[in-house]
Amino acid sequence: MRRLVAAALVPLALLASACGGAGGDGQSFDDNSLVIYSGRNKNLVGPLIDKLRTATGLDVQVRYGDSAELAAQILEEGADTRADVFFSQDAGALGALSKHQMLAPAPQELLDRVAARYRSSEGTWVGVSGRSRVIVYDPRTVVAPPKSVFELTDPKWKDKVGWSPTNASFQSFVTALRVVAGEDKARQWLEAMKANGAKSYPNNVEILNAVDDGKLQLGLINHYYWYEKVAENGPNGVPSRLAYLPGGDPGALVNVAGVGMLKGTEHGEAAKKAMDYLLGADAQKYFADTTKEYPLIAGVPTAPGLPPFDSLKGPEVDLSKLDSLEQTITMLQDVGLV
Template identity: 50%
Template structure:
């Protein structure tokens, strides 16, 4: 399908996701607009509580007056597609590669200099330099070792479909990380197998949570035995409460399993911006040592720049043996949202 024909479908699917995110209160689903009077406007699909300090530092370090609109990545991608050349946004800061890919596929992102993209490790940027990852995160299973000790032996995400987990699995249906996982199912196994997986998952009556934080809460409170989340939510919990106060554990899947996805948060400069120099400064800051250290120490994500220090309690990224997937393939977010709506998991 060519770009002109696909654009209305992208807008429709992403707008539908945005409405669902707002009604479901997914991560970042409360729209917060702090863009008035700004020189550089950032649309951030990353939660304000996670990145406000970082973006405040960015403004101080670069001398650029920054304004931010916070919402879900899907909602902001839909808004950017609808606004087109008339958008006020200069930079899109996405929670995952899928929303960035959707905008890139629609021709809404300006290519970055190869020298900028070249700072990150292989696989964490668009092959055409339209977006670049800023931090990486692993898909994991958080579980209660008292209720489901066998989770640590799981070798595939298919194991959560076992009838013994009926009503015992938590997930965050409006979150970008869940949507990226479903896209991974689609592009690695095909549409039919992905649909079959989701239908089995739904039949197992998973418990839907507003976001990954409360999904992890569900494990901690004994509401569910396990939850499908990103790794950093658990590490944030341990840092906040102390290891002794956290009962759940994490299990990482490996190899070619869709549950072993390693995704990125990332940024792209909007086509047509009149603040390209300032936007580029922002991108360079996010890839610089202070921001990479922030991601490692404050949000417990993996830095994507070679040589950046990783917290000692995180398993090294290279040792995770994650799914070898070209993140550009996650751009078909619209098809994922349509599939989730079709099976009743949106």
């Protein structure tokens, strides 16, 4: 097991180092606290964590960071990790930890609240909110947006597309691309995009802003960033538009943010209570109303204006098979993108 974890850690640790380190912030935690390692941005879910504290009475402390970096941190810490719960931006990082037996089985009652396709097939993690990959485009310069990510390598889009190779949701998309289209085609697409002048940004927000500012014509992002900006600025304050890709295109991946409980945690009951809250109506309504993601439990409506969740035409891929995050990062490194 130690050899497996060490082998898995290499590409993740390299990425963490390239991005400034995984959790090397000197943060310490009280032994009596429930510790959540969150790959979700503090600005996005910090208010939800505050609501969790109030609703459950738990003493919750949080380490925020990139999902891949935090997965590397947990692998490096091993049995000595202070993480009790891993709250990941995507299924891939959760799957990577599950594959290396770092996550404990979740209570079946919690798993049953979410459709099987949005949770681990082994029962070690469960999705708490859904999102779709989309193409954001500038209608002032783009009459007809592409209908597939494979069209983005066309010379007419040279130097006009933004992406975020270090972002967890992009890395999960590339993992899905590898699973759906095969290793060779995924590598060829990355190389062709790089040769076509795709511009790298640190996150989805900066890609969206670049399109709105006329610096890009197209960008690869998650849907909810656009809807959050529209909610803040009004529809007339956001010039860009979204294209949902049809026909099961890999660029239309429907992924989840999710949670898993660390194996060996000394705060198992508190961890279950936190997971129960995230899969309850209050938190699910927060995802729908505040972050503009899709709630995953029954009875909580989607935010107005979003396409119905069951209308999204993402590729048929088992999210548990996005656990090969290490291979994706190695491919991105080989192509020179991280």
